[in-house]
Amino acid sequence: MKKISQKEFQNRRKNLFSNMEENSILIVSGEEEKVRNNDVNYEFRQSSDFWYLTGIEEPEALLILIKKDSEKYILFTQEKKVEEEVWTGYKIGVEKAKSFYLADLAYNTNQLDKLSELLFSCEKIYYNLGSSKKLDDLIFTGLDNFKRIKSRTGIPNPLIIDPSILIDSMRLIKTHDEIEVIKNAIDLTEKGFIEAFKYSAPGKYEYEVQQIMEMEFRLGGSKRNGYPSIVASGKNSCILHYIENDQKLTKDTLILIDAGSEWDYYSADITRTWPVSGKFTSEQTDIYELVLEANTKAIEECKVGNSINDPHIKALTILVEGLKHLKILDKSTDEIIEEKLYFPFYMHSTSHWLGLDVHDSGKYKDRDENFTEFQEGMVLTIEPGLYFGDMAQKISKKYKDIGIRIEDDILITKSGPKNLSEKIPKSIKELENFY
Ligand SMILES: [Mn+2]
Secondary structure (H helix, E strand, O other): OOOOOHHHHHHHHHHHHHHOOOOEEEEEEOOOOOEEEOOEEOOOOOOHHHHHHHOOOOOOOEEEEEEEOEEEEEEEEOOOOHHHHHHHOOOOHHHHHHHOOOOOEEEEHHHOHHHHHHHOOOOEEEOOOOOOHHHHHHHHHHHHHHHHHHHHHOOOOOEEEOOHHHHHHHHHOOOHHHHHHHHHHHHHHHHHHHHHHHHOOOOOEHHHHHHHHHHHHHHOOOOOEOOOOEEEEHHHHHOOOOOOOOOEOOOOOEEEEEEOEEEOOEEOOEEEEEEOOOOOOHHHHHHHHHHHHHHHHHHHOOOEOEEOHHHHHHHHHHHHHHHHHOOOOOOOHHHHHHOOOOOOOOOOOOOOEOOOOOOOOOOOEOOOOOEOEOOOOOEEEEOOEEEOOHHHHOOOOOOOOOEEEOEEEEEEEOOEEEEOOOOOOOOHHHHHOOO
């Protein structure tokens, strides 16, 4: 299955260079190890921005791009020491940083003084203050020194700019290869869901269903999940980020799974809800059909010319009209939306960007509240839901403990929305067929 090539990482750096201003330097730091206890660290995952630009998984590495007269790509990676590699595995080292990862120059992370020299030779520094204590210190010390000599040079401090102003908009538009990789993550997630549909039954535990599903992710080669799986049966389905996953499935209730495998750092994000006993009750059917209609109609709104707000308004309007039809809310649709009377039943938004992060980077609206318009290559989720948990039960008891969300992953194309997760069953008929 496809993975992102070094050629593609190189193209991304080229694009980034072309967006950087002349006489500037850009720094993106890799993730640092976090201690769990004593000499055991938390499982390492590279920072998404650093991965996006390098494809390097080593902790504490640094990427530097300098655009001044020419363009230079510099890497700092951990020093290669045989005595340490025998404990923690092979390091990249300066040779491979150049030969395989295509850096023009490479240093060890214990040579950071090289970076101080480079930093203050540019007018602008793209750096996300606060992203690394070590780099923050280095930059503040440098600024201090710079100020001291200002009385003689007259040169003002370099301007510090958040690099996400450049990187986020690049990550928002997916390339052909990125879309292929996201499809792989979704295909593995589909396999997991199919096994979960088949396995779930009264008497099984949520964690068992989770294991059966995630085994498919792992057997397919996915290293980890894009986020902790939500496996929520019965009233747990009304808790949006329920991850305890330790309850027994009981008959005539629903089970909601929100999960996504990660493939080559890209995440899927799918939700399906189905009946534990294999048959939707009439109350469950009322709510399920409504959420499904909101899901399918909102997907149709994912087209060039619309904005990220259009599918949300569509889904919300359908859900509100449905709640009126079921006699749960009784004001006009406009009033219900204006006064947010739907909130106890639907308290989250319909979409988020999807990519290296499950809630991927990219702007939703600008400071003047203009929503981002869809462009070819954007990938987002459509995930309407209705929840009859504690907030809703103050208004209506009839649908007590029913929580339903249906989530698909959508690619914006010139010819309309492409539902990348359309193969994962979601009609009542298809879901009941697993029993
Ligand atoms: Mn989601």
